[in-house]
Amino acid sequence: MNKNTILLIIGILLTFYLIKPVPYCKISDEEFDEGDAVYTEEDVRTLGEITAINLRITGTSMFPTLQDNSQCLCVRKNTYSVGDIVFFMAKIENEWRGIAHRIFSINDEISTKGDNNDFLDPPMKKENIGCAIPEVPRWKTLI
Numbered sequence: 001m002n003k004n005t006i007l008l009i010i011g012i013l014l015t016f017y018l019i020k021p022v023p024y025c026k027i028s029d030e031e032f033d034e035g036d037a038v039y040t041e042e043d044v045r046t047l048g049e050i051t052a053i054n055l056r057i058t059g060t061s062m063f064p065t066l067q068d069n070s071q072c073l074c075v076r077k078n079t080y081s082v083g084d085i086v087f088f089m090a091k092i093e094n095e096w097r098g099i100a101h102r103i104f105s106i107n108d109e110i111s112t113k114g115d116n117n118d119f120l121d122p123p124m125k126k127e128n129i130g131c132a133i134p135e136v137p138r139w140k141t142l143i
Helices: 003-019 041-049
Strands: 021-023 025-027 052-057 070-075 085-092 095-106 110-113 129-133 135-137
Touching: 052 095, 052 129, 085 110
Parallel strands: none
Antiparallel strands: 021 135, 025 070, 052 070, 070 129, 085 095, 085 129, 095 110
């Protein structure tokens, strides 16, 4: 291969890398107490009323898509699609927890899965979803 061919291949790969959608998030250097992620019954009831919120993501279930200790914008949508990263509430060990996972399938109910998990979450109704983390082309996150 000559030098021009190599430069062309590098240019094409870089272009695909920069236009690939990534979640609208940033890594935070603020300390975060895991206990802050516990929600009340009232939080769960008002989840459907939000239009946009700033979420703190902890854990590795969505790694490498979402990094531990990230802050992400999450916006309400009228419809959700397979592949959307959504925020929902789930009762885990008798406590309501906020979870951000990707929609895996949509039928009568919605199934989600963490990108780094090898199992599906229990199916849920659309009403259980609070918002979606928008994905933007990578180059827009560099500006």
